Structure formats: structure tokens, C-alpha cells
Amino acid sequence: MLRLASHILFLLHQLIRESHPRSRTLCFTGLALALIVLGIGRPTAAQLPAPDEATYRIAKQLNCPTCAGRNLADCPTETCAQWKAEIKAQLDAGKSAQEVLDYFQARFGTTVLQEPPKTGVTAPLWAAPVGAALVFLVAAGVVMWRTAGRNRAVSLASAGRSEDPFVAALEDEVRRDE
């Protein structure tokens, strides 16, 4: 919302600079509206997510403990219902989202997290795709560079050669004699 309002402000500023005096009034009205949008866009206490929404957001970051690969938030099992109730209870008790996630990680291990930490034994697994992509890019670059060099050499070698095969053969003969 803030980004949108900023874009509107920028566009209005451009318009004001290049517009006629009559249309400036319109632009100022738009500017005022954008400012209102900016004001509305700011988070206020009344707009903070409701507890259930906050529970859902945290649950989205956790795995269902009993259904392999399933998100806690979307899982209808009894286990997940209990876990979601635990999240809500902890949020209601004043814990932050991170504290709730830390609680689940401490109790059930890193496998409970949708996104495992990028440290320890799992770190190479995160680094491997990046490393593989880099190796691929370097290899592709080297191959392309070498192919381009070879093509250049071929085109230089064939430069000035006649398209007529008899003439070309004659030219080759002359070159050999030289």
C-alpha cells in the first residue's frame, strides 16, 4: 500500500511540473488523496492481525508433525488442531511469533520448520544449488567463449575465399605454391 501511494505521489509530482495551471488544482486534489491513502496505509493498532490470523501465519511456517510434507496451517488433523491451539495460547500469553517458533523448534526439532535453518548439517544443501548454478554458468561461459573463438578463426581463414569452387581451388593451389 505504501509503495503504491509513493508511486501515485511521484506521478502527480511529474504531472504538476508539466501541467497547465487549471489542471494543477486537479493534481493537488489527487495529491491530497494520495496522502490520505498513505495515512490509511500505515499500520494502526486497530489493523493489527487478529489472533487467528497471527496463528495462521505462524502455522504456515510449521510442518504437520504426522502428515509428511503437509503445512500445519492447512492440515485438518487432530494433532495440527492441537498445535494451532498451542500457538494461539502462546500468542494470547504475549509471546512473539519468533518465540513461538523457537518453542516448537526446541520441542520438536528443526524438522518441524517449513524452512530449515541455513546452518549446521543442512547448510551445504542450501549452498549446493547456488554452487551448481555458478559452476554451470562458468562452464557455459567458457564453452561459449571457446566456440566463439573457433568460429572467428574459421571465418578469418575463409575470408577472401571465392565462392566459385574452381576459383577457390585455384586460389588454394596458388597459396600452396607460395
Place this chain on the structure above:
Amino acid sequence: MRGKPLIIVGALIAIAAIAGVFVIALNLVSQQGARPKPGTPAPDFTLMLYPGYRAGLPEQIRLSDLRGNVVVMNFWASWCVECAKEADALEAVYRRYKDRGVVFLGVDYLDTEAPALAYLKQYNVTYPNGLDVQQHIARAYRITGVPETFFIDRDGIVREVIVAPLTEAQLTAKIEMLLAE
């Protein structure tokens, strides 16, 4: 010809990367351990018992500290429907054998505290119970779900594993067999 060393280096890097991922995967799998077969030593562990569910044992109990007793170790969870079917039987048999060198241990699997304690209260459970933090015990015993019950003899050897709800008659028969040895 100059391209060949580059291809070899690239291939070596690719092989090393694949081997690295393979080693990590193997490491993760090996962390889970293998299910102890009957006749093999029961993997040792520490269980933090829930307050009010210690039955005279310390807050933290090690399996090896229970050597000399027959141990009935039951994996359960409050969300487990099948576990509820054997809850009364476990408690009844525990009360009958608790003073005869038999220790019951409830290992709570993938549970949160409030529902777990509510479950224990609902089924009038009094034998020692605690949460399997980070599923270390479940991994060591490689359980496939709940309920699962391990019968461990006085020497700390796994004698039987039951992957189903138990009845009083089954529990009694298995405990009597181990006590008779």
C-alpha cells in the same frame, strides 16, 4: 584439446557435489537409528518427566538407571485415537505390578503439554510419563507411529515390540514371562 581438462575438472566438481549431498543424506538417515530388534540392548535415553507424573522417580530418568527392573515403555500421544483404547489397561496393569520390580514409562510423542496433561488426567494415568523432546527416543527406537510398546527385561534387553493397542491380558502375560526369568 584445451577443453578436456576443463571438462574433467567440471565433472569432478559435479561428482564431489553429488557425493557431498549423498553423504549429508546418509548422515541424516543414520541419525534416525535402527529399530532395536528383540534380543538386542535397548538404546539408552533420558526422559524428562511431566510434573505430577513421576511416581517417585527423579525429574529426569535414564533408562539405564532402571536396570534390574522390567520396563514397559509405551509411546503414546494425546491426539492418538488408538492410544486411548489401551490407556485403561496400561494403568490397571501398572498398579498391579508397580511394587513387583516393573516400571512403566510413558513416552509422549509429538505432543503439546496442555492436551497431553489433559489426556493423562482423563485416563487417570499415574505411571511416569514425559515428553520425548525433539523425538530423540522415537528416533532411537525408530517407531513407526503410536501406540508402540517395548518390553525390556531386567538386563536392559529389548524382548518384544508391540505395534498395536494392548489389552490387560496381553500386558500381564508378557510381564509375567519376564518376571519369571
